[in-house]
Amino acid sequence: MSKVGIFAGVVAVAVAAATGYTIAKQQSSFSGSSVGAGNTPSAEATLSGMNAKATGNTGAALLAAASSAGKVIMVKPGSLIQDAVNQAKAGDTIQVLPGTYSETVYIDKDNISLIGVIKEGVWPVLDGLGKLNDAVLYSGNGIRIENLKIVKYKGNAIMGQAGNNFVIRHNWIVDTGVYGIFPQLGQNGLIEYNVLSGIEDAAIYVGMSDNVHVAHNEVFASVAGIEIENSRHAIVENNMVYDNAGGILTFITPGLPIKSTFDVIIRNNFIVGNNHKNFGAVGSIVSGVPSGTGVLVMAADDVVIENNIIRDNKNAGIIVTDHKNASNISPDPESDPNPDRVSILRNNFSNNGYEPIPEVKALMVASLTRQGPDVVAVGAGTGSCMLDRAAHATLGIGSWSNTCAKNTTADIATLLLDKPAPPRSTETADKGKVLYNGICAGCHAYNARMIGPPTQIIQAMYAGNAQGIAEYIAKPVKKRDDFPPMPTQAHLNPEMRRAVADYMLSVKK
Ligand code: HEC
Secondary structure (H helix, E strand, O other), X not given: OOOOOOOOXXXXXXXXXXXXXOHHHHHHHHHOOOXXXXXXXXXXXXXXXXXXXXXXXXXXXHHHHHOOOOOXXXXXXXXXXXXXXXXXXXXXXXXEOOEEEOOXXXXXXXXXXXXXXXXXXXXEEEEOOOOOOEEXXXXXXXXXXXXXXXXXXXXXXXXXXXXXXXXXXXXXXXXXXXXXXXEEOOEEEEEEOOEEEOOOOEEEEEEOOEEEEEEXXXXXXXXXXXXXXXXXXXXXXXXXXXXXXXXXXXXXXXXOOOOOOEXXXXXXXXXXXXXXXXXXXXXXXXXXOOOOEEEEEEOOEEEEEEOOEEEOOOOEEEEEEOOOOOXXXXXXXXXXXXXXXXXXXXXXXXXXXXXXXXXXXXXXXXXXXXXXXXXXXXXXXXXXEXXXXXXXXXXXXXOOEOOOOOOOOOOOOOOOOOOOOXXXXXXXXXXXXXXXXXXXXXXXXXXXXXXXXXXHHHHHHOOOOHHHHHHXXXXXXXXXXXXXXXXXXXXXXXXXXXXXXXXXXHOOO
16 A cells, blocks of 8 residues: 555554553563473473463463474475475474575475574574575464574565464564565464564564464564554564564554454553654555654554553654545545544653654644644544543543543453464365465555555456466566565465466455
């Protein structure tokens, strides 16, 4: 989608908090036992505290499932990780020894753990050499990816394509192009203890997913730090998010197959100094997020922002906006464009809004304040509230309530599922749809520009010619000067390519 000039565009978030700050308490359990390390030799490579206990057993079931019995396949430098994946059966663990690997690993089976072995500080490195598109793509369920250093890819470090019950933890991701960790169309997943930097769009991008827990990550020097988009039931907690253009974003992108974002808890994060120059690709949604934005809520509902430290974000601490105030967002008749029931509970705000964009400045002038905002809301939306608001600099929240239905989310430990989510439909009739939603919709929205051209335009070009699409995606050639190249989908077999092509031509919204 194209530029959102925020405020005219996307805007912001909020938070602040003051008391009841719980990060220290949660971190103190880092030295707990090792539920997650499992029964494989990788235990030696797994930091002793990096286990399910660290998040208060959040994700324990996922971790236990992912480290179930199976054989261990070792990968040494000079061989291909993909060969090990090809040999592996459900339940197996692939261990990658320190060394450098330059390949794209595609995991299309279930219950595989891909775990790096870190020896005396030396990591296994997946190096895209600035040429390869993706480091790891998975479409299987029950996939666990851990202990990998991933550098210099052009597209994604780790992308999930409709895989459920995933665990992505303790990876170190530097300069991998558009997205760092990107589960798309996944249900029930844990993303924790990763360090990411230098990502051109969102470092951690949860897209069209449900029941996701994003915790204890460090995310910096990227355009967007953590993004929860067209997703539901997500907790983003205990992360360190700094020096991005925008820190934590939750919104609805119009024109995607899944139309809503709601039930998102953003708590106990450090959201500090997100003033990086916005180096997002021209035309991408995040390129419209003003540098200096701590949190941005756009059109998402039932978002709770609690116990964060939000400081030194030069534009605003939190921006809450509807779609209409986001420039260049074409509304989607099936998405509610307004952010409803946003709760800003206690947060610790300081020194935000000291150099706001002109649109925020204009609001300040209109409300006769010289204080840049901790929280600013623009556009429509109902049922929102903010606690302690007299203590903070706010703009545009006159209609918000001073009291919230709930003063804390402390009673909610996790929104992960108790039991593994069932796999997505594998009915032949649904294959094209799952592939389209799980892969293509990461870059193609129906009527808006994302990374690739809108599906509507492709439909006009390829009317009646699904086979043409199927062939193009196996070996895409560069066509447009103002778009990046499209990555090959050659890992899909001809039947899958045809199914997704047929579906792409039939999509109506
Ligand atoms: C990582 C982003 C990305 C993903 C994922 C992606 N595309 Fe694309 N796609 C692009 C970009 C960028 C272009 C424009 C390339 C150009 O013009 O050089 C494009 C162009 C196309 C075109 C137009 C070709 C033409 O002749 O102009 C088709 C068809 C297409 N994609 C189909 C698909 C299908 C089907 C999928 C899913 C299997 C898919 N794409 C997944 C980014 C992506």
